[in-house]
Amino acid sequence: MVISSIARNEVQRLIRDKVVTALGLLIILLIASSIATGVIYFRELEAQHQQAEQLARAQWENQGEKNPHSAAHYGTFAFQPVTVVSVFEPGVNRYTGVSLFLEGHRQNFAAHSLAEDKDTSRRFAELTPAFIFTYLFPLFIILAGYRSVTGERESGMYRFLKSQGIGRFQVIAGKTIGLWVVVLLIFLPFLLIGLALLLFTTPSGTDVWRFVLMATIWLLYFGVVANITIGVSALVNSSGTSMVLLLSLWILSSLLVPRLATNIASTLHPVPNTSEFLQAVQNDLMHGIDGHNPFSEHSLAFQDSVLAAHGVDDIADLPFNFRGLMLQEGEEFEKRIFDYHLGKIDAIHQRQNHFFSLSSLFSPTIAARLSSMSVAGTDMVAFRHFTASAEEFRIALMRELNMDLKMNAVGERAAGYTVDGSFFAQTISFTYERPEKVLLARSQLIPISLTMLWFLLSAIFLGFAARIQEEV
Amino acid sequence: MIEAIQLSKVFNGTTAVSNLDVNIRTGEIYCLLGANGAGKTTTINLFLNLVQPSNGSARISGMDVTKYPIETKQKLTYIPENLSLYPGLSGIENLQFFCGLSGLKLTSDDAALFLEQSGLQASAVHDRVSTYSKGMRQKVGIALAIARKSDVLLLDEPTSGLDPAASNDFAGLLTEMKERGAAVLMASHDLFRAKETATRIGIMNKGILVEELFAGDVTHSDLEKIYLNHMRD
Numbered sequence: 284m285v286i287s288s289i290a291r292n293e294v295q296r297l298i299r300d301k302v303v304t305a306l307g308l309l310i311i312l313l314i315a316s317s318i319a320t321g322v323i324y325f326r327e328l329e330a331q332h333q334q335a336e337q338l339a340r341a342q343w344e345n346q347g348e349k350n351p352h353s354a355a356h357y358g359t360f361a362f363q364p365v366t367v368v369s370v371f372e373p374g375v376n377r378y379t380g381v382s383l384f385l386e387g388h389r390q391n392f393a394a395h396s397l398a399e400d401k402d403t404s405r406r407f408a409e410l411t412p413a414f415i416f417t418y419l420f421p422l423f424i425i426l427a428g429y430r431s432v433t434g435e436r437e438s439g440m441y442r443f444l445k446s447q448g449i450g451r452f453q454v455i456a457g458k459t460i461g462l463w464v465v466v467l468l469i470f471l472p473f474l475l476i477g478l479a480l481l482l483f484t485t486p487s488g489t490d491v492w493r494f495v496l497m498a499t500i501w502l503l504y505f506g507v508v509a510n511i512t513i514g515v516s517a518l519v520n521s522s523g524t525s526m527v528l529l530l531s532l533w534i535l536s537s538l539l540v541p542r543l544a545t546n547i548a549s550t551l552h553p554v555p556n557t558s559e560f561l562q563a564v565q566n567d568l569m570h571g572i573d574g575h576n577p578f579s580e581h582s583l584a585f586q587d588s589v590l591a592a593h594g595v596d597d598i599a600d601l602p603f604n605f606r607g608l609m610l611q612e613g614e615e616f617e618k619r620i621f622d623y624h625l626g627k628i629d630a631i632h633q634r635q636n637h638f639f640s641l642s643s644l645f646s647p648t649i650a651a652r653l654s655s656m657s658v659a660g661t662d663m664v665a666f667r668h669f670t671a672s673a674e675e676f677r678i679a680l681m682r683e684l685n686m687d688l689k690m691n692a693v694g695e696r697a698a699g700y701t702v703d704g705s706f707f708a709q710t711i712s713f714t715y716e717r718p719e720k721v722l723l724a725r726s727q728l729i730p731i732s733l734t735m736l737w738f739l740l741s742a743i744f745l746g747f748a749a750r751i752q753e754e755v
Numbered sequence: 756m757i758e759a760i761q762l763s764k765v766f767n768g769t770t771a772v773s774n775l776d777v778n779i780r781t782g783e784i785y786c787l788l789g790a791n792g793a794g795k796t797t798t799i800n801l802f803l804n805l806v807q808p809s810n811g812s813a814r815i816s817g818m819d820v821t822k823y824p825i826e827t828k829q830k831l832t833y834i835p836e837n838l839s840l841y842p843g844l845s846g847i848e849n850l851q852f853f854c855g856l857s858g859l860k861l862t863s864d865d866a867a868l869f870l871e872q873s874g875l876q877a878s879a880v881h882d883r884v885s886t887y888s889k890g891m892r893q894k895v896g897i898a899l900a901i902a903r904k905s906d907v908l909l910l911d912e913p914t915s916g917l918d919p920a921a922s923n924d925f926a927g928l929l930t931e932m933k934e935r936g937a938a939v940l941m942a943s944h945d946l947f948r949a950k951e952t953a954t955r956i957g958i959m960n961k962g963i964l965v966e967e968l969f970a971g972d973v974t975h976s977d978l979e980k981i982y983l984n985h986m987r988d
Contacts, residue, residue: 288855292841299843440839446803446909447856448828 285449289457290464293431297465303427307469310415310423314473317412321370322480328365335382336362344708348701351684352610355387359680361673361713366660367484368493371477372413374661383670385677385713387684388614390621412473416501417652418537421508424466425529428512430522431458437522451517455749459513466505474498489660492721496658500731503738504651510741514748536646544642544649548635554628564624571616572609585612604700607689614681629667636663637726643733650737653730657722664724669715676713683710756781756938757802757907761811764797764962771797773962774811779955781906784929784939786953786970788946790986794962795942799911802940803833815907829857831907832900836915838892842885846870846895849884854902861902873898874924890921897928900937908932910941914948926952950978960985 297303339360346354361383369376384391432455435441444454477494511532516525555563572581589605590596598605643650656662692700722728757779764772772794779785787795800806801813804820804827813820815827840849847866854861861869870880873894884892893913900908908929914922922945929939929952943949949956950970958966958981965985973981 284858285856288852292844292852295848296841296843435839438839439835439837440841442805443833443835443839444856445805446828446831446833447853448825449856 285453286457286460289444289449289454290460293458293461294464297427297461300427303465306423306426307465310419310469311472313410313415313419314412315476317410317415318370318473318476318480321373321411325365325367325370332362332364332382335360340712343710345704346707347704350701351687351706352387352607354707355610355681355684358384358386359713361385361669361676361715363666363669363715364717366490366493366717367480368490368497368659369661370480371411371473371494372497372655372659372661373411374413374656374659375663375666376661383673385673385680387610387681388617390618390625390674390677413652413655416504416655417648420466420469420501420505421533421537421648423469424462424505424508425512425526425533427465428458428462428509429516429526429529431462431513432516433519433522433525434516436520451751451753452749455513455517455745458516459509459745462509462513463506466509467502470498470502470505489717489719489721493658493660496721497655500651500654500658500734503734504647507647507651507734507737507741510738510745514741514745517745517748518751536648540642540646541649544639544646548638548642551638552631552634554631554635560624560628564620567620567624568617571620572613575610575613577606577609582609585609602693603689604692605689607685607687607692610688611682611685614678614685618678632663633726637729640726640729640733643730643737647734647737647741650730650733654727654734657727657730660717660721662727664727665718668718668723672715673713676711679711756783756816757785757909757940758814758817759798759801759811760814762798762801762808762813763810764794764801764806765809770962772801775964777957777964777967779938779940781936781938782933783954784933784941784952786949786956787940787942787959788944788949788956788982789942789959790944792961793959795959796911797962798959799833799909799940799942802831802909804828830905831909832896832903832905833909834893834896834900834911834913836912837889838896840884840887840892840895843883845883846875846880846887846891846898849895850898850902853899857903859903866898866902869898869902870895872901874928888921890917890924893917893921893925894928897925897932900932901935906937908937908939908941910939910943912943913941914943914945922948946978946982947975950975958982958985960988 339362343354343357343359346357349357363376363382365376430437432441435444435454441454445451477498481491481494512529515528515532516522519525519528570581572585573579576582577586586598586605586609589601589608590598593601595601639649640653643653653662657664687702687706688700691702722731757777759775759777762772762775763770775794775798777785787798789795797806801808802815802820804813804824807821816830818827820827840846841852844852847863847870850866850870851861851863854866867877867880871877875891875894875898879887879891884895887895896913899905910929914925917925926948929941933939933954941949941953950973953970956968956970956973956978957964965988966981968978968981970978
């Protein structure tokens with residue numbers, strides 16, 4: 284009863300505070316405009332994707348008469364579909380890109396183009412709903428709540444409340460609930476717009492879950508900021524000290540720790556630069572079959588083994604096209620080499636990301652942002668899932684091309700073998716199936732658990748601030 | 756109704772209140788006079804249980820305030836020198852809020868009535884408190900006491916800074932509260948107002964109640980002489 288009265292009063296007080304109202308409206312305006320921008324971007328991207336996907340497939344199917352292996356070099360594209368959830372949390376999509384060029388002999392690593400070297404703080408710097416929730420909304424909470432308790436103390440209200448028999452716990456609990464209510468009031472338009480977007484588009488069940496989880500994570504994060512804000516305001520003596528302390532914590536959590544964590548992660552787990560990577564791949568490729576070089580030591584050894592297995596002396600006597608077989612063998616060898624080297628880089632990135640995730644222990648901002656990207660399906664784990672699917676498709680397509688060459692370019696047809704245009708229309712096509720599960724890796728649970736831990740710790744901190752005995 | 760028994764408070768070795776014995780009955784206004792630092796505000800704080808006594812007991816309606824902190828506070832209304840109200844809320848909203856804290860739900864009409872009873876103009880009750888004068892804010896405090904039917908009023912320099920007319924209005928309100936049966940303890944510097952309003956007057960110096968007298972037994976000039984004599988000690 285008392286707590287709800289104080290909470291109601293706090294809401295009333297905050298709503299009538301011109302500065303708080305102006306800031307709240309500004310935040311709502313920013314959220315609305317960032318969603319509008321996001322929706323425009325989403326629609327453009329979706330249309331571009333459909334167009335580009337159709338164009339890429341049309342180009343692939345209309346290559347005309349051609350040797351299948353030439354088509355492998357011609358290549359095609361794989362596109363990661365964008366989802367409406369990415370309007371709110373684009374995550375790493377804008378940095379990694381959402382398309383991949385697929386061709387014979389090599390894995391193109393748009394996802395691994397050392398793009399992941401880009402420091403994470405830069406990934407935070409877009410005016411998206413996620414950016415606003417990460418940086419600006421906490422500032423609003425701090426500015427609305429930093430004097431919740433100190434202001435009452437400074438004006439004598441706190442003493443007057445105590446004279447009414449109101450305890451410290453009741454004052455602080457009421458103030459906290461009041462601040463939460465105001466936060467919810469400002470967050471509400473985001474929820475409504477989000478739900479409306481989900482209703483007016485055709486989301487999968489997973490998208491609805493993703494949105495709900497994302498909203499829950501942001502609310503938890505705001506709860507952390509609100510709890511700390513009221514707790515600090517209750518523990519210090521003046522509003523000035525409260526504001527300075529809270530802004531320092533904001534700088535620490537939002538700017539300093541992410542920056543430091545990124546730099547330390549890169550130092551502890553350095554990623555080789557592009558030329559080093561390519562050189563290492565090239566060195567290893569020298570130790571296996573090159574599908575285009577029949578005279579290399581490895582190619583000749585492979586040829587001998589194939590001839591021996593079929594009991595013939597010349598590749599012309601084989602019942603299939605040896606070159607097709609050798610190209611496929613080379614492809615599989617090259618895949619192993621690329622898998623090995625990209626796997627090493629991937630492992631380094633995972634160690635970096637793991638370190639960065641753990642730095643959430645020192646920054647609720649990192650915890651919330653990484654969690655948000657994870658549940659939105661726009662983090663590196665989700666992007667890796669896409670690139671792995673694209674690579675699977677690439678290998679299947681190359682096999683299809685090489686097997687055609689192997690099985691059909693025989694006898695008289697061997698020389699100058701080509702397939703007509705209709706062949707390419709029958710080859711497999713790539714459609715990326717987004718995973719049904721919201722979370723794909725255990726590592727994604729780290730920031731989510733730490734967000735919850737932060738909420739718990741902030742509640743304990745608030746409880747501590749509310750239980751201190753004092754004489755007024 | 757308001758009782759101090761051997762009540763003492765020592766802050767870091769400095770005695771703020773020493774062995775205070777006082778008993779203020781229903782329908783009585785007791786004015787504590789004294790210079791700054793005499794121990795008047797500490798005495799009020801002890802009755803409010805905002806500070807813990809070093810010794811003795813402070814009682815409201817027979818209950819020790821340290822043992823019954825909630826029950827005793829439900830019986831009293833405290834009006835400090837500068838009554839803290841929420842400036843963004845109207846007089847009515849402030850009164851509704853503070854009454855709500857003690858479980859008393861007031862309609863706007865009820866609140867307006869109490870405010871008017873406390874002498875606030877009807878045209879001002881809907882205005883934001885930020886536009887109120889100090890005297891008007893003090894009247895909201897009296898309205899709170901009326902609304903809560905408080906048996907006890909604790910006032911800390913309530914007329915300090917009020918213009919004579921407002922101070923006179925406030926004294927009238929206190930007399931009304933007294934006639935309603937309230938026991939009033941008022942700390943003040945204002946000898947004239949104490950003489951005019953109080954039933955009894957206690958003079959404090961360095962934490963000690965050095966003299967107690969009935970207001971009706973002394974003239975203004977006698978009171979001033981007695982007071983100044985004690986202050987020279």
